[in-house]
Amino acid sequence: MMGETVNILLVDDRPEGLLALEAVLDRPDYRLIKANSGSEALKHVLEDDFAVILMDVQMPEMDGFETASVIKQRERSREIPIIFITAINKDDQYVYRGYEVGAVDYIFKPFDPMVVKSKVGVFVELFRRREENKRQAAQLREIDRKERERQLAELELESLRRYQNLADAVPHMIWKSAADGIAEYFNQTWCVFTGLNVEQSLGQGWRAAFHPDDQKEFFRRWRQAMQARENFETECRFKRATDGAYRWCLVRVVPELLGSGEVAAWLGTASDIHDRKMIEQERARLLTAEHEARMRAEEAATRFSQLAAVLPQFVWEHDSAGNRTWVNNRWCEYTGQTFDKTQGRGWLSLLHHEDRAAVEACWGKALKLGRNFEHDYRIRGKDGRYRWFSAHGVPVRDGGGKVTRWVGVATDIQAFRDLDEQRANFLSLASHELKTPLTSIKATLQLQETAQKRGKALSPEQLKRILDTGVRSANRLSHLLDDLLDYSRVESGRLAIEPKQCDLVESVREAISSHQSTIEAEGRLTLSWHLPEKLEGFWDTARLRQVTDNLLSNAIKYSPERGKIEVRLFEDKDDVIFSVRDQGIGIALEDQQRIFNPFERAVETRHYGGFGIGLYVSARIVEQHNGRIEVESQKGAGSTFSVRLPKRPGKQTQVEQSA
Ligand code: ADP
Numbered sequence: 001m002m003g004e005t006v007n008i009l010l011v012d013d014r015p016e017g018l019l020a021l022e023a024v025l026d027r028p029d030y031r032l033i034k035a036n037s038g039s040e041a042l043k044h045v046l047e048d049d050f051a052v053i054l055m056d057v058q059m060p061e062m063d064g065f066e067t068a069s070v071i072k073q074r075e076r077s078r079e080i081p082i083i084f085i086t087a088i089n090k091d092d093q094y095v096y097r098g099y100e101v102g103a104v105d106y107i108f109k110p111f112d113p114m115v116v117k118s119k120v121g122v123f124v125e126l127f128r129r130r131e132e133n134k135r136q137a138a139q140l141r142e143i144d145r146k147e148r149e150r151q152l153a154e155l156e157l158e159s160l161r162r163y164q165n166l167a168d169a170v171p172h173m174i175w176k177s178a179a180d181g182i183a184e185y186f187n188q189t190w191c192v193f194t195g196l197n198v199e200q201s202l203g204q205g206w207r208a209a210f211h212p213d214d215q216k217e218f219f220r221r222w223r224q225a226m227q228a229r230e231n232f233e234t235e236c237r238f239k240r241a242t243d244g245a246y247r248w249c250l251v252r253v254v255p256e257l258l259g260s261g262e263v264a265a266w267l268g269t270a271s272d273i274h275d276r277k278m279i280e281q282e283r284a285r286l287l288t289a290e291h292e293a294r295m296r297a298e299e300a301a302t303r304f305s306q307l308a309a310v311l312p313q314f315v316w317e318h319d320s321a322g323n324r325t326w327v328n329n330r331w332c333e334y335t336g337q338t339f340d341k342t343q344g345r346g347w348l349s350l351l352h353h354e355d356r357a358a359v360e361a362c363w364g365k366a367l368k369l370g371r372n373f374e375h376d377y378r379i380r381g382k383d384g385r386y387r388w389f390s391a392h393g394v395p396v397r398d399g400g401g402k403v404t405r406w407v408g409v410a411t412d413i414q415a416f417r418d419l420d421e422q423r424a425n426f427l428s429l430a431s432h433e434l435k436t437p438l439t440s441i442k443a444t445l446q447l448q449e450t451a452q453k454r455g456k457a458l459s460p461e462q463l464k465r466i467l468d469t470g471v472r473s474a475n476r477l478s479h480l481l482d483d484l485l486d487y488s489r490v491e492s493g494r495l496a497i498e499p500k501q502c503d504l505v506e507s508v509r510e511a512i513s514s515h516q517s518t519i520e521a522e523g524r525l526t527l528s529w530h531l532p533e534k535l536e537g538f539w540d541t542a543r544l545r546q547v548t549d550n551l552l553s554n555a556i557k558y559s560p561e562r563g564k565i566e567v568r569l570f571e572d573k574d575d576v577i578f579s580v581r582d583q584g585i586g587i588a589l590e591d592q593q594r595i596f597n598p599f600e601r602a603v604e605t606r607h608y609g610g611f612g613i614g615l616y617v618s619a620r621i622v623e624q625h626n627g628r629i630e631v632e633s634q635k636g637a638g639s640t641f642s643v644r645l646p647k648r649p650g651k652q653t654q655v656e657q658s659a
């Protein structure tokens with residue numbers, strides 16, 4: 001049986017030797033390679049594998065033994081069997097040497113071709129077996145390798161299946177995209193959430209579940225991450241299949257990097273954080289709302305304290321038991337009491353002793369019933385004087401209706417009280433004042449009636465006296481009523497003036513002559529006047545006549561003894577000055593201001609009748625003409641009232657200009 005072709009190396013320095021061997025070993029499955037020296041043999045051994053080497057022992061330069069020992073030293077050729085061919089030495093020594101250097105056999109010349117063939121055949125067979133063994137071993141190794149590879153592939157598939165199972169089992173949406181971002185895989189959770197199956201989602205299909213408003217930002221972040229080859233995290237909305245609602249998800253995208261640092265794929269996960277985000281947003285909204293509410297409350301508190309600081313009232317706060325916990329600064333300014341002293345019940349010590357018990361009782365009742373507290377009482381100021389205040393307190397309740405504290409104000413009502421008192425005084429004064437002339441008129445009429453009843457005629461003198469008294473009383477009555485009427489006009493704003501071009505001298509002369517008769521009748525006073533020929537201006541003469549009348553009649557009324565009255569009228573640049581000077585009772589300095597206020601008088605009614613209205617009305621008339629009225633006086637040393645008027649009202653008086 002022919003096997004594969006094997007190499008056989010024939011080494012002999014003699015060509016006939018090589019030929020002889022060639023002839024013997026000529027077989028198609030033998031490839032005979034010839035070398036005619038030891039060194040040539042070594043070269044062949046380096047290049048090829050040989051089943052056997054047949055080598056002549058005796059060769060010039062390098063003999064067979066030397067060549068064999070070099071072949072045996074080399075790793076590659078160590079195993080090649082060498083058969084020496086020799087003719088000469090058959091003694092043992094020689095043969096041993098051959099075996100020492102690695103010979104496996106000897107062939108002695110002349111050789112028997114059969115022996116050569118069979119010996120070579122044995123080694124060829126051995127070589128072939130060895131080669132077969134080697135091939136089989138290689139085949140086995142190959143089978144082994146393939147099996148291992150199959151197992152590995154199986155394992156890989158298994159782990160991929162497990163990975164996918166795992167990916168399907170997690171409650172997050174997971175997907176994988178190629179390095180260029182084209183989606184290649186989606187887990188089960190994705191499909192359930194979005195209602196898109198894997199085929200629908202692949203490539204760019206998954207964008208259908210992505211809120212359009214969030215895509216731009218998401219892809220911007222991803223592009224950035226692609227450049228930097230790093231992961232990123234963002235929040236975006238995905239449409240939930242079950243209800244079509246867009247739900248906020250936290251998306252994380254991570255690159256899968258190769259050993260070289262290149263991106264192999266992108267892994268994405270998305271978890272539904274909608275509820276958490278809504279709670280966070282709600283919390284943020286509540287926080288903002290709370291912050292705003294606090295700001296508003298603080299603003300309100302600031303506004304309140306600013307308001308409390310400028311309010312003319314006392315503003316206070318008491319606890320549920322009625323103890324004072326706070327009061328604005330007005331209280332301390334007015335009472336001079338420190339905040340420490342006013343706290344609790346300290347404020348009660350400043351109440352008028354006549355009011356305190358009533359206030360405490362009223363407070364107690366308000367506290368007990370939780371009803372508003374309202375009371376007027378007097379509080380002592382730091383100057384030691386009491387003023388009337390009207391206090392009003394209300395309970396502040398919590399959500400359950402329980403009173404937690406009280407807040408209140410106390411308003412200074414002294415001016416109202418004074419006005420009330422004035423009104424009361426005025427009423428009694430007016431009734432008295434009006435009654436006096438009425439009684440007198442009644443008396444004159446009764447006198448006539450009695451005379452008539454008795455059939456007695458009154459003498460002309462008696463009649464004249466009675467009539468004079470009646471007329472005087474009627475005049476007095478009408479004068480008083482005029483005063484009252486003027487007052488009510490001033491109060492209701494109906495005292496309008498109608499200025500026109502007129503001569504003030506004329507009007508003053510008329511006033512003088514109308515009072516002259518009274519002065520002469522009484523006989524105790526002398527009247528003098530200094531007037532220019534003419535003094536024209538733009539005034540309401542009728543109203544100014546009221547002023548001159550009032551000043552003249554006051555000068556007469558308040559000069560009970562003998563004395564002089566002087567009337568002057570003169571120009572002072574753009575103004576005119578009209579004055580009345582008397583030598584009467586005069587006015588104390590402290591009263592000089594207030595007599596121009598309504599119902600203010602510096603005398604007692606039982607001595608001098610009057611309402612205290614005349615100067616008030618005169619002052620209003622002068623003011624309407626843009627003028628001023630002033631008094632210069634000393635108690636017991638007479639008074640001078642002077643009126644300064646601009647010639648053309650509308651222009652300010654010099655007094656005001658210089659002021
Ligand atoms: P009446 O004279 O009716 O009281 P008036 O308003 O005219 O009202 O005057 C107010 C007060 O001014 C008088 O009550 C008086 O006390 C004081 N008074 C006014 N004129 C004089 C004056 N010539 N001399 C002293 N006191 C005067």
